[in-house]
Amino acid sequence: MSDVVNEAVTQLNAKMDGNGFDGSAKFVIENEGTIIIDQSGARAADDDADVTLTATADVFKAILDDELNPTTAFMTGKLSVDGDMGMAMKLTSVLS
Numbered sequence: 001m002s003d004v005v006n007e008a009v010t011q012l013n014a015k016m017d018g019n020g021f022d023g024s025a026k027f028v029i030e031n032e033g034t035i036i037i038d039q040s041g042a043r044a045a046d047d048d049a050d051v052t053l054t055a056t057a058d059v060f061k062a063i064l065d066d067e068l069n070p071t072t073a074f075m076t077g078k079l080s081v082d083g084d085m086g087m088a089m090k091l092t093s094v095l096s
Contacts, residue, residue: 004057005033005044011064012042016094023087024049030056037094051083053091063095070095 008029020039026049027035036045055063059078062068070092073079081088 002029002032004029004061005035008060008064009035009042009044012037012094015064016041021090021094023051023084023090025087025091026052027060028052028054029060030054032057037091049083051081051085051087051091053079053081053088055079 008027012035016037018041020041021037022039024036024038024047026047027037029035033044034046035042036047036049038049055073055078059068059073063070063073063079068078070079074081074088
């Protein structure tokens with residue numbers, strides 16, 4: 001597992017403050033690995049999920065550092081979403 005994935009898991013768990021996510025989401029960080037968020041929190045894994053978000057490591061870092069809005073990233077083509085768009089919208093509260 002890459003340092004980028006490890007750091008992202010740590011940041012996501014801190015943002016969720018011990019709360020899980022009602023549903024499941026997969027973050028695919030290109031050339032680094034995958035992260036799953038669900039009721040248990042965030043962890044490095046490649047399980048099936050309700051929605052999959054894919055971006056470069058730089059884009060995910062900018063989103064996690066609150067330098068890039070996830071909706072803006074999606075609208076500008078920097079973040080791709082596959083699956084349940086409603087679930088993707090719920091993630092905004094986790095990522096912000």
